Amino acid sequence: MRLAELSLPELESRLTQGLGLVTGPFRFHLTSRQKRVAQGLHALYADFEIGTFDYYDYHVRLAHPAGIRRWLRPQIFFWLDDFSPFKPLPADHDFAQLEWGMNWCIAGHAHHYLMLHAAVLEKNGQAVILPGDPGAGKSTLTALLALSGWRLLSDEITLIDRDDGMVVPLARPVSLKNASIDVVRNFSPAAVIGEAARDTHKGTVAHLKPPAESVARMAEKAMPRHIVFPRWRDGAAARSSPHSKADAFIHAASHAFNYSLLGELGFTLTAQMLDCCDCRNFEYSRLSDALEFFEGLVA
Amino acid sequence: MKPACSDLILALTSPPAMAGFTPAQWDRIVPQARAAGLLGRLGALAAQHNLAAALPKPVWHALEAGLVFAERQALAVHYELAKLDAALAGLGIPVLVLKGAAYVAAGSPAAAGRMMTDIDILVPKQAIHDTEAALMLTGWVSSHHDAYDQRYYRQWMHEIPPMQHIRSGTILDVHHNLLPETARIRTRPDLIIAAACPLPDRVCLHVPSEPDLILHSATHLMHEGEWKHGLRDLSDLYALIVAASDRHDEFWPQLAERARELNLERPLALVLVQLQRIFGLQAPALDLPRARRFGDRIIRDLLTRALSGYHASCRLPLTGFAEFILFVRSHWLRMPAHLLIPHLLYKAVKREKVTAEEG
């Protein structure tokens, strides 16, 4: 059953009891009484499979702290089982906190995979990995590619399966920050963007709904073929140059969530990924140049 | 009293039973094991019994993740112990590794999938200051700077304030006794040191003899109030005792005799009761002090309650490892400190290259 088959009130009611949500290989059990959480899920996860399952990878819950404090300054805690990894956030950041919390569950526990801090998209059977450097415009590019016919595999966490070295999709919403929210909104009338959370530790944050096709194909893995280090620079002409694999290795390893935890396996998986990938730098200022460049990569 | 997580206990005591659990059972067991720091142990037991393929895939992945943690920690422990051995070799004293690190160093059955938060060592009391000085020369710094904390540890405890390695972030507890100076019972660390077994390939590092390792772990569990790791520590003792009693017939009388020599009969008796109640351990009747007094019986029942549960507070086993702490505190996006080190070293190597080219 798809989440869109529930009306918003039905979804709210299901969430108070606990809702099973499938994202890639993971089943989350979500519990929340927050209206904004239901609205966010309803807007952005409409195409995702929901259900009642016997086993969940992560039982997560968003809840107010007990006591009078909840009336003075509404705050919200994220829980995995009986453990709350973060400081509470203002209650109006609850949906953003759910997104971060789900990322935290995966990044901190799913060690069957090598987990890189990178976005990843696929076209023509080729996965393109975009490592996340602050200010590189990774999320903006990811959103634009997803809105231009590319299959969104993941925005924040690139999962590499230890069994076959393939990229495993999550297809969750793309997290957009500050100015990029309007860039994406203006780029395509098809962009569905959730309610913005303002003044978070990352500024204003809003999420882009993943394309229905990406969600429908979330069980389909993809072979990593390209690693692109993008750089947006005002007024720059589009320019691409080779990036050394040794450097890409160190970059991927030092930005991964569990490279060192996996020990020798981490080394082997990263090396095998680089064996299959062509690595490039890409500098640009115009979005149309960027789309053309990425089309050219997988042509 | 029926333990709160009997399926988890069943998995620990009869691993093949794991193959028969339903997904709904696993949906309770996995969070319990995660909270108790026992995912790695379950992962190791499942692997030893070739159960990986028999478990639901996401369940095996959860157990495997615990095993990944534990194996990475074991690697770090071996590496840190080699450094400690080199740092302390010059003192000419035996240095005993205790608890989790000792299980790993000795390849004991309790090492399987064991997650830990720190490394514990025991040195003769008269060598404690030399030990501390030698450690400080090799990058270990005291983690308690507060004058009160320092005095508290030095006057009342059986250890100096925990030290932390500036590079790896590993926490080291240096003990000179098994029990605080203030504890009501006194034991004989000198006898434990005298009976210790040297570790192969090491100069000064030792592990306690098998009975002493068990007695120390039991004493620690009963006296240190670390209930949050209680179920895990009890599961260690279960693994140690079952393996040792299977191996030789004289194990039980020898253990009781050694407990008498070390004046640790009471903690041993308490732990055996808990192992029988919670893990169903089969132990012969030993001539140990029984809980006759009303107060002792209350303590015994409270212990069962405390030990058989699982606790959210221990669900992040890597507290000693800078990586995970930073990961959590920084809301997951900052680069873990120890990953910076390859970077820094790389720069050093690079600089050499430049110099070489210039030369």
Next chain:
Amino acid sequence: MSLPSHWRVPFHSKLIWRRWPDEDEYVFYHGASGDTHRLSELAGLIMEQALAAPVACATLAEWLREQGDTAPEATLEHVFASLIRLEFIEPVAIEPGNAAG
């Protein structure tokens, strides 16, 4: 120069490495510490040799001189300082008369 004459890879280091075609740098994984390092071409070449058999400073210096290095001992001291710190190599005591080239 003060370097010991022969060097080898420590038995417990468990090194694995990668170098990609047309690239001059190496990536090494040090199994004992779990750390990953990127090495310059010279450091990587020395390690490749050391992994096969103990290396002699004199041989390396000779080879560097052939490559046009006018101060090979200084170069080696620099590179060895890093490799020692990484625990990639250690001096090996060789009996006089047993010393290989």
